[in-house]
Amino acid sequence: MSFKSAITVSLVEEARGGPFVYWDGMQDACEKASALGFDAIEIFAPGPDAVDEAELKGLLEKHDLVVAAVGTGAGMVKHGLSLTNPDADHRAKARDFVKQMIDFGGVYNAPAIIGSMQGKWGGDVSRDQALAYLREALNELGPYAAQHNVPLFYEPLNRYETNLLRTVAEGVEFCKTLDNDNIKLLADLFHMNIEEADLAAAIREGKGYVGHIHFVDSNRQAAGMGHMDHAPIIAALKDIGYDGYLCAEAFALPDSDTAARNTIEAFKRLTA
Template sequence: MPILSAVTISLVEEARGGPFVFWEDVEASCRVASELGFDAVELFAPEPGFVPVKTLKEVLSRYNLKLAAVGTGAGWLRKQLSLTSPNAEIRQAAKKFITSMIEYGGQLGAPAIIGSMQGKAASSASVAECRMLLGEALAELCHHSHSRFGLPLIYEPLNRYETNLCNTQADGAHLLQTYGAPDCKLLADLFHMNIEEISIPQGLLEGGSWIGHIHYVDSNRSAAGMGHIDFAQVMETLKQINYEGYLSAEARSLPDARTAAQSTIDSIRQHLGK
């Protein structure tokens, strides 16, 4: 698949103010995304089926859009579920929630993303144990996604202020290799990478063929072109690693949603040469 564009829609009230371009109204958001020329949307929903599959399929078809991915972060925001909780019942509930999101997105050909639901270690002494719990859970969940739908599971390393488990693309690749998660892909979020990587191009090279999804966002969590990331260099590196997948705008809707979306699609077109 070639490099395609996507833009985020959040329906999670608890995430209000977070890095999502469109909010609340799926129909209106898809209409604007289509008008601006995006290929797809990425959906962050409170729970599976919040927008029924049939309804979402009809809306996407109406505006000639694909579903790039579904987020699982509501499991953490709304229920405090994580794959590395010290409580085994919470870990099991987290896997159950993610599995239900895999089932939801899978019906529309969209993989699930695990970001905040990876959790964090309570102390430096428990980091190794939590990484083991995370690696084992990712292997189990990605096997389910691949066997059921032929889709990868997408795992997102986060910056140090959000987790102490995996912060770089190299960390993420090592985790997936160690725990045998070949059907799992990494999400390279340029905002997190701007904080954690020696350089974004180096991080992308270290993630290499493991990278399956990009959050295309600027250094300040605003839309591409509103910060200081060198997107020409990013795109050149993506070509070097033969990246095929989505460039998805997970960015703050500043100064407003349409402007943020427009800035993103303009940047993608400029640097893809379209």
């Protein structure tokens, strides 16, 4: 069993300054990630047509990289779409956007991630109703992703970003209510640091459900740049048999190159 390293690249100009390491295009990201020894990139794109397929396949081959996952957050950030919006037409558009991103990632055997597009409850939408909308979406989108032989990742977020599901345990319980088993949880250490009493215990509770890790520190900088103790988390991941990616969804602080280098050094140190 071995962990794999990944790093984020954002192509969404509206999100500049957000928690992504590389910002200057696919070629720049692939060259730099490969030079540092990363196994994969995670792509945050404005839409399914933002990347030329032949160009990206060429870059991946040249630099011995794969795509670990693709984000759908631009659906919210750029297009204002939410899977729990009270309007049925809006929700349908949101599901269609996610399907397009599932298809985009599927070309590279990369799962899509549902994070900010899950939305919130409030106003005309009760918590139960919002969760029903989310369940409806995941019951449709999980099997859709399965057509590409990949799971769909659902990410519990911290209380400042959603009021739906915030912990791994809540995510597990929700997954048990779905009528498909193709939804896996994305456990983001930054969100977990806010919501979980014990990150390692939460990982163990997620056995069988955790499919992807966002590998960062307490301040959402590169691992090692905050006050998080990663050793027990890595031990817990080993205990549950996790063999997926540890992906840096981190701020490019003090700059992209330093954040990337700090990440790969922490990855090697912790997983040795």
